[in-house]
Amino acid sequence: MIYQDTKFFLSLINIASVEVGKHLYWKLGNYTIHGQVFIVSWLVICTLLSISILGTRNLKRVPGKLQNFMEFILEFLQDIAKNQIGEHEYRSWVPYIATIFLFILGSNWAGALIPWKLIILPEGELAAPTNDINTTVALSLLTSLAYFYAGLSKNGLGYFLRYIEPTPVLLPINILEDFTKPLSLSFRLFGNILADELVVSVFTLLVPIFIPLPVMILGLFASSIQALIFSTLSAAYIGEAMEGHGDH
Numbered sequence: 702m703i704y705q706d707t708k709f710f711l712s713l714i715n716i717a718s719v720e721v722g723k724h725l726y727w728k729l730g731n732y733t734i735h736g737q738v739f740i741v742s743w744l745v746i747c748t749l750l751s752i753s754i755l756g757t758r759n760l761k762r763v764p765g766k767l768q769n770f771m772e773f774i775l776e777f778l779q780d781i782a783k784n785q786i787g788e789h790e791y792r793s794w795v796p797y798i799a800t801i802f803l804f805i806l807g808s809n810w811a812g813a814l815i816p817w818k819l820i821i822l823p824e825g826e827l828a829a830p831t832n833d834i835n836t837t838v839a840l841s842l843l844t845s846l847a848y849f850y851a852g853l854s855k856n857g858l859g860y861f862l863r864y865i866e867p868t869p870v871l872l873p874i875n876i877l878e879d880f881t882k883p884l885s886l887s888f889r890l891f892g893n894i895l896a897d898e899l900v901v902s903v904f905t906l907l908v909p910i911f912i913p914l915p916v917m918i919l920g921l922f923a924s925s926i927q928a929l930i931f932s933t934l935s936a937a938y939i940g941e942a943m944e945g946h947g948d949h
Contacts, residue, residue: 735833737828738836741811744811748807756771757771778799778802778803782794782795785933785940786940786943787943794939797935798935801840801843801844801931801935802928802931802932804840808829809924809925809928810921811830812831812832813829813917813920831927832894834887834888836891837887838883840890841883841887844886845883851942852942863944882938889931894924894927897923900916901917901920
């Protein structure tokens with residue numbers, strides 16, 4: 702009994718060694734940069750650019766496997782934008798929605814598939830950029846700027862009539878909604894990715910290496926769903942902002 706209690710206590714100590722929040726900081730003038738987020742983000746960006754260039758540099762009428770894959774991804778992302786924004790307006794927003802989806806998917810999968818813990822840093826450790834709240838907030842603010850731009854470019858100053866529709870009594874709630882949208886986007890993505898990495902880390906400490914594999918596979922699925930949710934909601938917010946408020 703004492704042995705089992707001691708073993709359980711040691712297991713708890715091991716779990717406590719799973720660290721959250723330590724970062725490798727770089728100083729750039731007066732600014733502080735999260736080094737590990739910067740490194741993995743650029744690895745993801747370079748990987749996406751390389752695949753894009755390889756897949757589109759030699760387009761053929763009868764596509765090969767890579768070109769087929771690229772066309773499938775493009776059609777999938779076009780469908781997201783078309784369904785949420787509308788058939789007449791979606792084309793100019795496909796690059797933004799596609800970029801958001803692919804970056805988040807690449808970041809999430811980089812955290813789930815690559816054993817970053819094997820790379821020793823002076824402080825902190827490499828991980829998915831999306832398990833850092835600064836990254837998810839930045840992506841959410843980009844979406845906020847995008848839907849404000851979409852609404853103003855489509856409806857002009859008439860866009861602001863949405864704040865007093867259907868009644869001016871709802872003005873405070875409608876203004877508050879513009880703050881809750883980026884908050885919900887950023888915390889949903891951050892919380893899910895951080896939780897997934899913590900669960901895998903804890904299982905790896907407690908049980909042999911092959912046992913956490915089902916959890917990692919489930920994490921890959923959840924990571925893909927999070928990228929889809931973020932990009933779909935971004936497109937939905939843009940589509941909502943472009944509705945004809947200025948025509949009322």
